[in-house]
Amino acid sequence: MRRREFLKWQMHGALWLAAGSTVAAPLSAMAQDAVTSADELDVAIAKGAPAAATRAAVELLGGMQSVVKPGQKVAIKPNMSFPQAPDKGTTTHPEVVSALVAMCREAGAEEIFVLDHPLSRAEACLERSEIQAACSAIPNTRVLGLEDSTFYVEAPIDQGEEMRDNAFMREVLEADVLIAAPVAKSHGSTGVSLSMKGMMGLIWDRGVMHYRYNLDQAIVDLNTKLAADLAVVDATRVLSTNGPYGPGLVLNENTVIASRNVVAADAMTVSRFEWYGRRIRPDQVGHIRAAHDRGLGPMDVASMKVREVEV
Amino acid sequence: MVLLLWAGLPLFGPADLYLRMDPMVLAGTLLSGRVLDGAFWIAFIPALLFLAITLVAGRFFCGWICPLGTCVDLADRATARRRASPLGRPARTGLRRVKYHVLALILGAALLGVSLVFIAAPIPLVTRFFGLLLMPLVQVAAWLGLDAARPLAASLDAGSIYYLKITYDRFGTQLFLLAMAGAVFLPGLLAPRFWCRYLCPAGAIFSIFGRKPIIRRRVSDACIECGLCRKRCPMNAIPADPHDTRHGECISCETCERICPVAAITFPVSGQAEQAGVQSDDGPADAPLKQRPATADNVATTKIKGGDSGSPPPSRGNVPSPPEARVPRRTFLLTGVVGAGTALLAYTDLASPLTAEGKGDPEQRYTLRPPGALPEPDFLARCVRCGECMIGCPTNTIQPIWFAAGLAGVFSPVLEPTRGPCETTCNACGHLCPTGALRPLPLAEKQHAKLGTARILRHKCLAWEEQRQCVVCDEVCPYDAIHLERVEGNPVAVPFVDERRCAGCGFCEHNCPVRAQRAIIVQPAGAVRIASGSYIDEAAARGLDIDLNRPGSRHPGPGGYEGYGPAQGHGYEGSASSPGYQGGQEYPTQPGSDLPPGFSESPGAQGSQTSPPYPAAEPAGNFSRSTSDGGLPPGFSEPPTTPRSSAPPQPRGGRAPAPSGSGSNLPPGFSEPSS
Numbered sequence: 004m005r006r007r008e009f010l011k012w013q014m015h016g017a018l019w020l021a022a023g024s025t026v027a028a029p030l031s032a033m034a035q036d037a038v039t040s041a042d043e044l045d046v047a048i049a050k051g052a053p054a055a056a057t058r059a060a061v062e063l064l065g066g067m068q069s070v071v072k073p074g075q076k077v078a079i080k081p082n083m084s085f086p087q088a089p090d091k092g093t094t095t096h097p098e099v100v101s102a103l104v105a106m107c108r109e110a111g112a113e114e115i116f117v118l119d120h121p122l123s124r125a126e127a128c129l130e131r132s133e134i135q136a137a138c139s140a141i142p143n144t145r146v147l148g149l150e151d152s153t154f155y156v157e158a159p160i161d162q163g164e165e166m167r168d169n170a171f172m173r174e175v176l177e178a179d180v181l182i183a184a185p186v187a188k189s190h191g192s193t194g195v196s197l198s199m200k201g202m203m204g205l206i207w208d209r210g211v212m213h214y215r216y217n218l219d220q221a222i223v224d225l226n227t228k229l230a231a232d233l234a235v236v237d238a239t240r241v242l243s244t245n246g247p248y249g250p251g252l253v254l255n256e257n258t259v260i261a262s263r264n265v266v267a268a269d270a271m272t273v274s275r276f277e278w279y280g281r282r283i284r285p286d287q288v289g290h291i292r293a294a295h296d297r298g299l300g301p302m303d304v305a306s307m308k309v310r311e312v313e314v
Numbered sequence: 315m316v317l318l319l320w321a322g323l324p325l326f327g328p329a330d331l332y333l334r335m336d337p338m339v340l341a342g343t344l345l346s347g348r349v350l351d352g353a354f355w356i357a358f359i360p361a362l363l364f365l366a367i368t369l370v371a372g373r374f375f376c377g378w379i380c381p382l383g384t385c386v387d388l389a390d391r392a393t394a395r396r397r398a399s400p401l402g403r404p405a406r407t408g409l410r411r412v413k414y415h416v417l418a419l420i421l422g423a424a425l426l427g428v429s430l431v432f433i434a435a436p437i438p439l440v441t442r443f444f445g446l447l448l449m450p451l452v453q454v455a456a457w458l459g460l461d462a463a464r465p466l467a468a469s470l471d472a473g474s475i476y477y478l479k480i481t482y483d484r485f486g487t488q489l490f491l492l493a494m495a496g497a498v499f500l501p502g503l504l505a506p507r508f509w510c511r512y513l514c515p516a517g518a519i520f521s522i523f524g525r526k527p528i529i530r531r532r533v534s535d536a537c538i539e540c541g542l543c544r545k546r547c548p549m550n551a552i553p554a555d556p557h558d559t560r561h562g563e564c565i566s567c568e569t570c571e572r573i574c575p576v577a578a579i580t581f582p583v584s585g586q587a588e589q590a591g592v593q594s595d596d597g598p599a600d601a602p603l604k605q606r607p608a609t610a611d612n613v614a615t616t617k618i619k620g621g622d623s624g625s626p627p628p629s630r631g632n633v634p635s636p637p638e639a640r641v642p643r644r645t646f647l648l649t650g651v652v653g654a655g656t657a658l659l660a661y662t663d664l665a666s667p668l669t670a671e672g673k674g675d676p677e678q679r680y681t682l683r684p685p686g687a688l689p690e691p692d693f694l695a696r697c698v699r700c701g702e703c704m705i706g707c708p709t710n711t712i713q714p715i716w717f718a719a720g721l722a723g724v725f726s727p728v729l730e731p732t733r734g735p736c737e738t739t740c741n742a743c744g745h746l747c748p749t750g751a752l753r754p755l756p757l758a759e760k761q762h763a764k765l766g767t768a769r770i771l772r773h774k775c776l777a778w779e780e781q782r783q784c785v786v787c788d789e790v791c792p793y794d795a796i797h798l799e800r801v802e803g804n805p806v807a808v809p810f811v812d813e814r815r816c817a818g819c820g821f822c823e824h825n826c827p828v829r830a831q832r833a834i835i836v837q838p839a840g841a842v843r844i845a846s847g848s849y850i851d852e853a854a855a856r857g858l859d860i861d862l863n864r865p866g867s868r869h870p871g872p873g874g875y876e877g878y879g880p881a882q883g884h885g886y887e888g889s890a891s892s893p894g895y896q897g898g899q900e901y902p903t904q905p906g907s908d909l910p911p912g913f914s915e916s917p918g919a920q921g922s923q924t925s926p927p928y929p930a931a932e933p934a935g936n937f938s939r940s941t942s943d944g945g946l947p948p949g950f951s952e953p954p955t956t957p958r959s960s961a962p963p964q965p966r967g968g969r970a971p972a973p974s975g976s977g978s979n980l981p982p983g984f985s986e987p988s989s
């Protein structure tokens with residue numbers, strides 16, 4: 004048992020090295036550039052294979068060490084709410100998640116939680132999305148679909164305008180760093196489901212956001228409490244229609260979009276791809292508009308500082 | 315004990331094996347279900363085997379195999395101290411017959427196709443008792459214990475304990491289960507193995523088969539007639555003369571052999587000890603319902619005693635009590651008739667789903683059955699209410715009901731989507747069912763076994779009625795049976811169910827945030843219930859379009875995504891033609907907005923920036939609120955400002971003609987050809 008785990012771990016290590024080396028080449032050329040401009044950069048966009056693109060995008064923003072400090076607890080919120088294989092485009096690509104986890108480890112994170120409150124049976128979701136398997140060999144990492152209310156603690160949302168409290172995963176409240184890692188997809192009631200909408204997977208009572216509050220405003224409220232330190236949108240596959248469960252049109256965009264600001268990341272994702280076969284402006288997405296109006300971040304992609312890289 | 319746990323925990327072994335040993339389950343289901351197929355006989359080989367063994371070794375099953383017997387023994391041990399004085403002989407003799415009446419009652423009802431097996435068949439009793447009553451108690455105790463241990467686990471950094479997942483099942487009818495358990499175990503206060511002696515119908519069957527076993531109790535001449543064996547026999551199988559045995563009662567527990575001070579008792583193969591023992595085990599109640607095994611022994615005794623007529627004189631003139639309880643033929647028949655009467659009662663029950671649904675049937679709300687359930691009447695006839703499907707269902711959606719489906723449906727399994735959905739990746743229940751009331755379907759078949767159809771209650775739906783962004787139903791539907799459309803006057807897209815795609819899995823109902831009845835509910839209508847054949851073929855034949863792996867990619871044509879536009883939903887063909895689908899005509903799409911669902915234009919034009927305001931709290935004690943109606947109390951009104959005469963004359967006794975925009979004055983139901 005132990006030996007097998009060790010072997011697995013070794014194998015994964017080798018994979019990362021391989022991934023790292025493919026990233027290293029193009030990155031070294033502009034390393035100087037990236038470091039100097041990382042602070043002002045709004046959005047980083049990388050095209051390529053999932054793991055490599057994830058690394059590249061985060062490197063452009065100054066690397067994971069600018070987000071995660073040694074000894075910190077990290078909570079990563081991918082979308083692993085559906086019992087479907089990665090190619091359906093409804094869940095975050097497992098290699099995007101494992102690359103993020105690995106980078107957090109490299110930056111010295113002490114404990115990493117990969118968390119979601121799935122819509123189907125957690126075991127099935129974690130298994131079929133392949134996220135659990137992808138992260139299983141990385142030490143101090145837990146992939147959890149928490150379905151029991153005892154894992155959630157009531158907490159106020161101080162800046163909430165409509166939703167002023169809810170119950171949050173304890174791990175998230177205690178985490179030093181929160182990383183949003185959604186998959187890019189459409190959503191029947193909020194247009195798109197990206198970093199901000201994804202935060203609904205960290206609370207207990209989602210129903211209340213539908214039946215009591217205005218959903219767009221409640222999502223913004225939620226994001227005032229769960230303000231992600233880093234958003235990494237997995238647009239390697241974009242579920243362009245019929246989200247969030249699909250089946251819909253899956254665009255193979257091989258893109259990862261990262262930003263230190265969730266609104267910027269989401270706005271960039273909206274404007275960059277086709278939705279229902281047409282272009283949509285970020286201000287046509289209610290919760291992005293509302294987040295912008297409440298000062299959570301920029302949604303005007305034209306005025307953002309963007310860097311793009313292919314790996 | 316191991317056997318018991320086995321019966322309660324389907325995961326550890328073929329739990330239904332025990333059920334397939336129960337002759338009551340076999341006989342009752344055979345009769346009520348009119349089952350003749352080979353698979354059934356194969357499934358019940360264990361029961362047939364035990365009946366054959368009983369011919370040889372007596373009521374061996376009751377003493378050695380039956381988990382309920384073991385439970386009764388354990389309960390007896392616990393209550394032994396408090397046991398009342400032993401029952402008088404007349405009481406014992408009379409009570410011994412009761413089990414035959416129980417048997418007759420069940421068979422009588424079964425004859426008319428109503429299964430009452432669940433009342434008293436021992437193995438279903440024990441599976442229900444363990445699986446539906448005790449297991450959940452253990453589970454919830456473990457869950458509470460874990461919850462209490464979590465802080466400690468957290469402080470010890472024992473994450474694997476902290477994040478251990480324990481769920482507990484919940485079931486309806488707990489009190490009923492408790493009462494039944496009480497009925498089985500509490501009489502132990504009167505006599506040991508009270509249930510087995512006097513009530514158990516399977517015991518009655520074994521008793522009939524085990525009247526003349528080949529391996530049986532023999533008492534040698536060494537017997538000093540101390541009577542100890544008679545006192546200790548848990549089954550009261552030893553009459554006043556300790557040389558005698560009521561073989562139909564003897565469960566071969568061999569207690570007597572162990573305690574006999576002079577070791578006079580043995581359980582040899584018949585014939586061996588023939589000469590040694592006093593041969594007196596041929597009671598008058600041999601009157602066999604079934605043919606007796608024609609052993610040499612039998613023939614011999616028959617000759618000696620002079621025939622096997624219904625009520626021969628007592629074999630030993632000086633022994634007043636007949637060794638065997640007589641099988642009371644006349645009264646047996648009578649109880650059979652009572653059973654049949656119960657069956658008739660079940661048929662006349664208003665809620666009875668015993669006949670194929672038809673005119674005048676009240677709405678059958680409680681027939682949302684697990685996947686693979688036979689057509690309703692067959693299903694009820696075959697289901698023995700063992701609860702295995704309920705125990706095995708991972709989402710706890712299968713629940714027992716009380717009288718909701720009438721007398722004939724007591725304790726039958728229904729789906730309760732609010733508790734849990736039917737997992738698309740699971741087909742456990744059919745494989746746990748011992749009688750084939752639920753068919754054991756391969757996963758692909760099960761995924762096409764339509765359970766019912768989801769319906770949206772628009773007046774409760776947040777999107778339809780309150781114009782809120784919700785559509786959780788669309789979010790969770792694994793079959794893509796829900797699509798969204800924009801309708802006039804509503805800023806948010808609203809859900810529609812495509813009945814052809816809906817499999818009735820209940821994910822939508824389960825996740826709908828509306829309470830006190832969800833705004834989308836799965837109803838039994840449209841369920842595919844077939845006794846044989848493929849569900850995939852049947853779904854195709856009915857024009858259903860159930861598909862879990864629907865290919866999603868539809869590449870945008872040159873003009874963009876060709877499917878999306880007003881009134882076309884997501885562009886899959888045929889949705890508008892499905893039965894019951896009225897979105898297109900009834901709800902013209904909003905002319906101004908052709909945005910895909912979920913998107914909206916910026917400024918507050920859509921009116922969805924904030925939630926609708928709640929009515930302001932009433933100032934307390936202020937009763938004289940003036941309104942625009944001139945402050946009149948409720949019920950009063952001002953005279954209309956326009957003269958009454960100007961109103962259009964109303965046809966007497968009829969309805970006012972509906973205002974019609976198109977100027978059509980056709981009677982209801984007719985329409986002009988569309989131009």
Ligand code: SF4
Nearest residue numbers: 707736737740741743
């Ligand atoms: S198939 Fe459905 S109803 Fe049957 S056990 Fe599985 S989840 Fe439960």
Ligand code: SF4
Nearest residue numbers: 791816817819820822
């Ligand atoms: S619409 Fe039908 S298939 Fe879809 S979730 Fe509801 S019951 Fe299941």
